[in-house]
Amino acid sequence: xxxxxxxxxxxxxxxxxxxxxxxxxxxxxxxxxxxxxxxxxxxxxxxxxxxxxxxxxxxxxxxxxxxxxxxxxxxxxxxxxxxxxxxxxxxxxxxxxxxxxxxxxxxxxxxxxxxxxxxxxxxxxxxxxxxxxxxxxxxxxxxxxxxxxxxxxxxxxxxxxxxxxxxxxxxxxxxxxxxxxxxxxxxxxxxxxxxxxxxxxxxxxxxxxxxxxxxxxxxxxxxxxxxxxxxxxxxxxxxxxxxxxxxxxxxxxxxxxxxxxxxxxxxxxxxxxxxxxxxxxxxxxxxxxxxxxxxx
Numbered sequence: 001x002x003x004x005x006x007x008x009x010x011x012x013x014x015x016x017x018x019x020x021x022x023x024x025x026x027x028x029x030x031x032x033x034x035x036x037x038x039x040x041x042x043x044x045x046x047x048x049x050x051x052x053x054x055x056x057x058x059x060x061x062x063x064x065x066x067x068x069x070x071x072x073x074x075x076x077x078x079x080x081x082x083x084x085x086x087x088x089x090x091x092x093x094x095x096x097x098x099x100x101x102x103x104x105x106x107x108x109x110x111x112x113x114x115x116x117x118x119x120x121x122x123x124x125x126x127x128x129x130x131x132x133x134x135x136x137x138x139x140x141x142x143x144x145x146x147x148x149x150x151x152x153x154x155x156x157x158x159x160x161x162x163x164x165x166x167x168x169x170x171x172x173x174x175x176x177x178x179x180x181x182x183x184x185x186x187x188x189x190x191x192x193x194x195x196x197x198x199x200x201x202x203x204x205x206x207x208x209x210x211x212x213x214x215x216x217x218x219x220x221x222x223x224x225x226x227x228x229x230x231x232x233x234x235x236x237x238x239x240x241x242x243x244x245x246x247x248x249x250x251x252x253x254x255x256x257x258x259x260x261x262x263x264x265x266x267x268x269x270x271x272x273x274x275x276x277x278x279x280x281x282x283x284x285x286x287x288x289x290x291x292x293x294x295x296x
Contacts, residue, residue, distance in 0.1 A: 011243035023259035038091035048226025079197035082174035089167035096160025103260025132289035139282025
């Protein structure tokens with residue numbers, strides 16, 4: 001029994017590690033805005049991950065080349081939505097909004113996924129889904145406006161939050177496409193091919209905007225982005241899913257806005273207001289309501 005308890009504690013520890021890594025990455029994204037451009041850190045993130053994975057993945061990619069050839073278009077689309085559009089907009093949004101707001105807006109991915117599923121999968125939510133969406137979006141508006149809803153008319157003042165919302169929508173598309181296609185490709189091969197596409201996608205942006213050099217001010221942030229949220233967090237998250245199951249594991253994502261806010265408070269000295277508390281509670285509550293099933 002002691003061994004089983006220890007194994008369960010370890011399994012519960014895994015998603016917490018992943019959430020902490022992703023939360024810290026949001027704060028790092030906000031912190032490094034003064035030292036590197038969005039397109040540069042986005043490129044370095046995936047290029048570093050590509051360099052690290054390549055020695056381990058080349059043989060596996062070659063052995064699975066026929067399978068990859070069948071699905072390369074799907075992988076290219078997934079990379080565009082999940083790694084380039086979502087991450088690129090997140091890095092850009094960090095120049096205009098706080099890490100705390102970014103963490104809270106990230107918590108709305110499940111709700112945005114419901115909306116995207118309507119158009120892509122033709123899956124209409126039940127009454128709990130609609131109610132959960134209403135609660136969550138009310139919380140989102142509360143966070144963005146700090147309770148002053150008339151400020152929604154001042155679009156320029158919320159450009160960072162709006163960009164983050166668009167980024168989250170792109171990630172919702174990523175999740176829905178994964179569900180729709182259900183590619184029978186080993187996870188690490190899928191991840192590696194998507195990272196490869198992400199590196200290629202960045203080339204036109206680098207030619208247009210240029211590439212900032214890595215220096216002593218941004219080096220640690222760049223290395224962190226390329227290793228921890230890109231490689232280690234997905235690995236421990238997949239291990240958590242294997243041990244706890246997808247539904248139980250996904251609950252831990254609700255800790256992301258809280259974890260992000262705590263790190264941002266101590267590192268970046270960002271304020272945590274009553275509106276952040278209410279918005280976070282409404283986001284989490286809305287997701288929980290939306291996931292309810294109607295009794296048959």
